[in-house]
Amino acid sequence: MIPYFKNKYLQTLLQCFLFGILVLANLQCVLRPSGDLREFESYFPHENPNSLIQKGKVRVTFLGTTSILLDDGETQVLTDGFFTRPSLWKTAFSKIESDPIILASVLEKAKINRLKGIFVCHSHYDHAMDSPFVAKLTNAKLFGSNSTINVGLGAGLDMANMEEFQIGKPIKLGKFVITVLESKHTPPFRILGKTNATDPNFPNITSPLIQPVKAFAYIEGGTFDFYIQHGKNKIVIKSSTNFVMGAYDKFKADVLFLGIAQLSLQPKQFQEEFFDETIQKLNPKFIIPIHWDNFFKPLNKPLEPNLKLGDDFDANMNALLKRSAKDQIQVQLMQGFETIDLF
Template sequence: MIQCPMRILFIGISLFLFVKCSFQASGNLSSYESYFPHENPNTIIGKGKIRATFLGTSSILLDDGETQILTDGFFSRPSLWKTAFSKIESDHLLIQSVLEKAKIYRLKGVFVCHSHYDHVMDAPYVAKFTNAKLYGSSSTMNVGIGAGLNQENMELFQLRKPIKLGKFSVTVLESKHTPPFKIFGKTNATDPNFPDITSPLSQPLKATEYIEGGTFDFLIQNGKHKILIKSSTNYVAGAYDRINVDVLFLGIAQLSLQPISFQESYYNETVQKLKPRLVVPIHWDNFFLPLAKPLEPNLKLGDDFDSNMNLLLQRTNKDQIQVQLLQGFESIDLF
């Protein structure tokens, strides 16, 4: 008679500890203090210079002093509970405050990596509020239409055809999404019967209504400088065989959760082939927390930031490649 309540108590305590542990950050940023720049350039961007500002997840602002381009622009960042249990929508006032704080006044293009909500949800509104053009897949175009964008403010991706915006040239490369995973029995894998968003989406929406619709990398050139932005932790074998870049923004989410053979191939097909002098990890932060607060690593529930970073640092140290981490709204001059 006593054993049953004790067993229930034990199960309850175990469940509580599991949940508490799962919802903690998967790493301690203080361990990587030397990889943060500790300064934010506020000077005018000099001729031939390019400044990068990290705005969380895979939202990266590039600015050469004349033209700005942005990937994704996911700023609303609804909470985990709201995302999991209700419909979500863009916070227009919050988006406008980020645009002001990040000094996004000369934006010409918003390039969406893929059409999951943590990449595409705010992108049409960023384009609308800045009079920039939204670039993306057919799925992204449908998100744009649902947000009220006009056709002249959107452009469908054409793979490997350079897009000229000021001195920037952006080439869209086909890629792959981070391998599917399950949390509490639910998966983010794309349903092969419904791989794209086929009709306009109007907010509010469930997060699951934002279908991937293809994943893309961006090769960006400005003068003699080359940058590659890869948001998702996956690769297309041989895609970078004849490409070298100066700077690589590299998605590291869930890297250490993949088989060792995948980890090695991912590094070899990206960092090793591109031969950058600088790698900036992205998509490492908990995007259920607001951008206004210091960024924290992804939750233990679905990631392991410390292991991801250790894997990357082991290889880049051996190859003598610099690694730089950025906090939210933190900027560095790349060149």
């Protein structure tokens, strides 16, 4: 109960003060991690092989969000390559741009020194923003939608160093064969009155996107999955928590990198269909969850789960673990810069 003040100015001031405390308390709650990684300690490998990659083997390094580095000792392939990771406040209230110092440091730490291709799953900033600059620094080729090509043009990449996706057409890089599959973005959500849904009047980035720009200038431009073969071994990278019915009918995978962002926020029927169309169809030996971390935090710090503001990491993981246990499939989480041999 607010005490009575004869001075209406003081009463209004007190009301504003108490309202401010309430807002700050709510913000502190929703800006906390949506889960506790300690609850899933047993799912982390906690081993980073330092030996040379043996012939025929494939090593993976996780670089946060959906940035996945595959390496067979001769050729490296990268998905997305989002390393700058601007803060929440900068992303929400300012223009954003790639940080060349951060990019160089990640390339060095992750030993990205024989990169041949960067594959961008869609053109939102947390996937496409850094990709053309990584391509320039490594002389790798950028593969993506027409929207991603325009991000590349805005970064000064030449068309000779980019290639627009052709669904279903295999791309050979060393011993890796990458086939792009059509997919869907995670269902739209609304936070603080704003939605990430694509405006049907502006579904693509139609001209070169020159940094710095607002985050919402990075329009989805279509979403894609990657089916990657290396000898007899098969990998699927699904960055978004959604599916195209029947897309995996003719595919199997040894390893599935599965986007789980906002999984538990979807209706139960959606969750079951999502698992049926991914885990059940592909029947992988093990699953590595991706797109679970708070990408407003820098990559040089330990990764934390997505914010309570828009996700529930604990519920996402528990839903995945329940389904994977039913299908007797191993699940393994990876920290930033953590490396394991897949095969």
